Amino acid sequence: MEEYAREPCPWRIVDDCGGAFTMGLIGGALFHGIKGFRNAPSGMNRRFLGMTTTIKQKSPILAGNFAVWGAMFSTIDCSLVYVRKKEDPWNSIISGAATGGILAARNGVPAMAGSALIGGILLAMIEGIGILFTRFTAEQFRPPTFQEAFEAQQQQQNAPGTSSS
Amino acid sequence: MDSFGNSKNLSDTHIQAKSPYLDFDPAYLPKTSQPEFIFPEGASKQRGRFELAFSQIGGSCMLGAAIGGAEGFYKGLRNTTLEGQTGKLRRTQLLNHIMKHGSATASTLGTIAVMYSSFGVLLQTTRGTDDDFNTLTAATATGMLFRSTGGLKKCGLGGVVGLGIASLYVLWNKRDSLSDFGSQYNPARRISD
Numbered sequence: 001m002e003e004y005a006r007e008p009c010p011w012r013i014v015d016d017c018g019g020a021f022t023m024g025l026i027g028g029a030l031f032h033g034i035k036g037f038r039n040a041p042s043g044m045n046r047r048f049l050g051m052t053t054t055i056k057q058k059s060p061i062l063a064g065n066f067a068v069w070g071a072m073f074s075t076i077d078c079s080l081v082y083v084r085k086k087e088d089p090w091n092s093i094i095s096g097a098a099t100g101g102i103l104a105a106r107n108g109v110p111a112m113a114g115s116a117l118i119g120g121i122l123l124a125m126i127e128g129i130g131i132l133f134t135r136f137t138a139e140q141f142r143p144p145t146f147q148e149a150f151e152a153q154q155q156q157q158n159a160p161g162t163s164s165s
Numbered sequence: 166m167d168s169f170g171n172s173k174n175l176s177d178t179h180i181q182a183k184s185p186y187l188d189f190d191p192a193y194l195p196k197t198s199q200p201e202f203i204f205p206e207g208a209s210k211q212r213g214r215f216e217l218a219f220s221q222i223g224g225s226c227m228l229g230a231a232i233g234g235a236e237g238f239y240k241g242l243r244n245t246t247l248e249g250q251t252g253k254l255r256r257t258q259l260l261n262h263i264m265k266h267g268s269a270t271a272s273t274l275g276t277i278a279v280m281y282s283s284f285g286v287l288l289q290t291t292r293g294t295d296d297d298f299n300t301l302t303a304a305t306a307t308g309m310l311f312r313s314t315g316g317l318k319k320c321g322l323g324g325v326v327g328l329g330i331a332s333l334y335v336l337w338n339k340r341d342s343l344s345d346f347g348s349q350y351n352p353a354r355r356i357s358d
Contacts, residue, residue, distance in 0.1 A: 011220065018223030021275045022282075052314055060272035067226050067275060068268075 009081060013074040020070025021063045028059030072099045089127040096123030214289050214299075218282035225278040226271050233270025237263040280307040297335045304331030 007015045032054045040050025076095035081087055100119025104111045144152070241262030245255045284303035289295045308327025312319045336343070 007220070014223035014227065015219045016223065017226055018219035018221065018275075018278075021222050021226050022219065022279050025276060025279050056314055060276050061268070063275060063279075064226075064268045064272040067223070067271070071223070071227070 009078045012078060013071055016074035017067050017071035021067035024063035024066030025059055028062035029055050032058040032062070069099060069103065072102060089124075089131065092127050093120055093124045096120050214282065214285040214295060218286060221282055222275060222278040226275040229271035229274030230267045234263050234267035236270070237266030240266065277307060277311055280310055297339075300335055301328060301331045304328060 006012060033051050036051040036054025036058075037047050039054075040047045073095050076098050077091055080091045080095060084091070097116040097120030101112045101116035104115035238259065241259040244262070245258050250258060281303050284306045285299055288299040288303055292299065304327040305324045306327075308323035308325070309320050310323075311327075312323030
């Protein structure tokens with residue numbers, strides 16, 4: 001697979017919307033497929049019919065919800081990049097919380113606060129895992145510090161007969 | 166006169182300033198059939214379908230939301246006027262109409278785009294090339310899959326519709342080379358060039 005880098009900012013919205021829609025559609029097809037299969041009346045034929053019907057009815061809705069989430073998140077993220085002139089984990093966390101809040105706007109203020117909290121925590125977890133992962137993978141490519149290099153050199157000079165690399 | 170003449174000189178004589186490095190006959194350049202770009206070793210020479218897929222899906226989603234939203238706005242206006250609703254009730258009904266139609270159209274168009282992109286990516290990776298055959302096949306398969314639950318007849322009809330749209334798209338993309346193709350067999354055009 002080719003290397004997949006993210007698009008620059010205004011186009012990132014379209015890209016994220018598409019990615020979220022795809023994720024929702026495929027995930028929704030799996031989830032609702034299993035659910036429809038289990039909830040259908042007995043008989044293999046009926047079970048498969050129930051599965052296709054549920055997939056057809058429910059997974060585009062889930063995909064649409066995902067796409068709205070992705071597009072809104074990306075829009076706020078890009079706006080924050082433009083306003084704050086920097087890209088850091090706080091952008092994602094703020095836009096996650098704001099997206100959760102805005103999309104629950106028609107359900108009243110308590111629902112908005114709850115959704116915003118969940119969105120913020122979710123994005124904070126994702127960003128945190130990303131930072132930890134980067135730190136762990138970066139550790140093995142770290143060049144030796146001056147102290148370590150100096151000690152290694154001294155060890156080699158002290159024992160020239162035993163060459164071990 | 167030097168090639169970097171000042172502005173007064175230029176306005177008098179109407180000669181365009183040219184860099185001496187650009188002022189030569191391109192016929193002296195060696196002609197090669199290879200493209201004049203540098204590619205990394207082993208990399209494919211164009212952006213594949215996978216890179217375009219998410220943008221296409223997102224774009225068709227947003228297009229569907231816009232079209233459906235407009236349609237819902239129109240229908241909402243008409244229905245609320247017919248039922249004589251006003252004020253807060255009318256506003257909520259309008260919003261409901263816009264949301265309902267917008268999300269329905271967006272998810273339909275997005276689903277079609279996801280199907281088309283996945284078929285396209287699959288064909289591109291299995292065949293190793295990206296050409297018009299992939300476009301036509303992916304579109305036909307998309308139409309058939311999208312209508313596959315409605316019976317064999319509807320499935321075939323969907324395939325035909327997909328094939329038709331894809332053929333129009335391919336023809337539109339190929340219109341330049343097709344007009345050249347025609348001029349080969351047209352004696353009147355041939356004499357002129």
